[in-house]
Amino acid sequence: MRKNYLFILLCVFTLFINCSGGDDSATPSENVGPPAIKTGKLIGKVMSQNGTKPIGGASVFTFDDQYKIYYTTSDANGNFTLDAPAGNRTIHIQTGNGSNFRTEISATVKDHETLNLDVSQTKLNQVAKIAYVKGAYDKIEDIIQTLGYNATEITNADLANLTAIAQYDIIFLNCGSRNNYSSNPGLYTVIDANLAIFVANGGSIYASDWDVSYLVGGTSNTSNCSMTGGFVPDTKLCSKNIGSTGTLDATVNNAGLTTALGFNTLNINYDLGAWQKIINYDPAYWEVLVKETSSNDALMIRTNHFSATGIPTTPIGNAPNSTFVTVCITLPGNIQISISVPQVLVPYLVALGATVGPCSGSSTSGYIYYTTFHNHASGNIGNAGVILQYVILNL
Structure with missing residues (x-):
């Protein structure tokens, strides 16, 4: 009987010690932590301004109250689904880095x-x-x-007038x-100098086929490397007017462009007899x-690496009056994106x-796009047409 009594006292004592807590804290529950983020879905279709063309490869994003980005892109048919934080949000839709084409939705x-x-x-929307x-x-x-x-149509005389072209974002x-x-x-000596100033200060240029001569020199076209004139260094690009008539099998060499187009191979018909063939280029300068x-062989290239010494600082296009700033954000998976955001958000995003x-290139340079093909009235460019749509929206 005494043994049973002692056993009961021992059990009661043990129970008391366990209930009192002592120095050891209880093991926390695995479910304890910050509350789950409340999110919903936004579904839409990015369209051109007139509502006739779906826009693939557009950036669609928003931010939560702590300035974390929620991001997706539209597919080749313009469709997107964005997981977004619950609450009143501004949804941004942009192409390129957002400085020329963008829309905001509440x-x-x-x-x-x-x-x-x-x-x-x-x-x-077009803001450029x-x-x-x-x-x-x-x-x-x-x-x-x-x-x-x-x-707006302008002339070579306008290109020779820096004040005239400085009002534009894209030429x-x-x-x-x-x-x-x-x-x-x-006249073209002045034009070349003005285009250098235009691009160095953030303006963007698209040139097709023979008009590579604006970039690297030459008359109506370029017949050799290191031609007189132009503003892009001769070491960066050489193009000769030696392309022959025919259809070329082409491959899209950029993941973003592939997403926007929905295909990565196409045929390009060169039917004008003589076109500019890219002979060599600096791969660190051009993509x-x-x-x-x-x-x-490269058929379509772009760069935003242009810089030159002695170029004056000149306000270009809508940049002086814009309240948006281009920033580079790194997404999960170490994916970097260039987007434009309201100035007020910049300090929080930088933090x-x-x-x-x-994310790449010069911080002040605009883009230069060059294509060896174009949309000439007599030609059958097929899928190259939607590539040119991409060029327009991503300058």
Whole structure:
């Protein structure tokens, strides 16, 4: 009986010690932690301004109250689904780095609910001022207008007037527009200097086929390397007018472009007899977007690495009046994206690791796109047409 009594006392004592807590804290529950983020889904379709063309490869994003980004891209048909934090949010839709084409939408996101955005909300707006120089074999302005955007025709005389071109963000140089060089070479010396200032200060340029001469020199086209004139260093690019008539099998060489287009191979028909063939280029300076499949010859290239000494600082396009700033944000998986955000957000994003300026290239340079093909009226360019739409929206 005494043994049983002692055993009972021992059990009671042990129970008392365990219940009192002592120095050892209880093991926390695995479920204890910050509350789960409440999110909903936004579904939509990015369209051109006139609502006729879906826009692939567009960035769609928003931020939560701690400035964490929620990001996705539209597919080749313009469709997107964005997981977004619950609450009243501003949804951003952009192409390129967002400095020239972008749209902002106010939306109320509810936890575990899906909100379908109307196509009237998801049209991509033009905030850039666009100009083009009329060409003999090319009409990029037709594609611009087909998308519902506006471009102003300017002349080579305008290109020689820095004040005239500084009001624009993008200038398209149609193939064959540099066709009276021999009659007034002094004019083109001024043009070359102005285009250097334009690009170095953030303006973007597209040139097609023969108009590579604006970039590297030459008259209506370039017949050799290191031609007189131009503003891109001769060591960076050489193109000769030796391309022959025929259809080339081409490969899209850029993941973003592939996503936007929905394909990575195409045929390009060169039917004008003589076109500019890229002979060599600096791969650290230029990115190849489209190449010939069999030879790997570059057919479409771009750069935002332009810089030169002695270039004056000149306000270009809408940049002086813009409240948006281009920043580089790193997504999970070490994926970097260049986007434009309202100035007020910049300090908070920088505190989270973002950097001001694009993710690559010069912090002040605009883009230069060059394609050996174009949308000449007599040609059958097929899928190259949607590539040119991409060029327009991503300058």
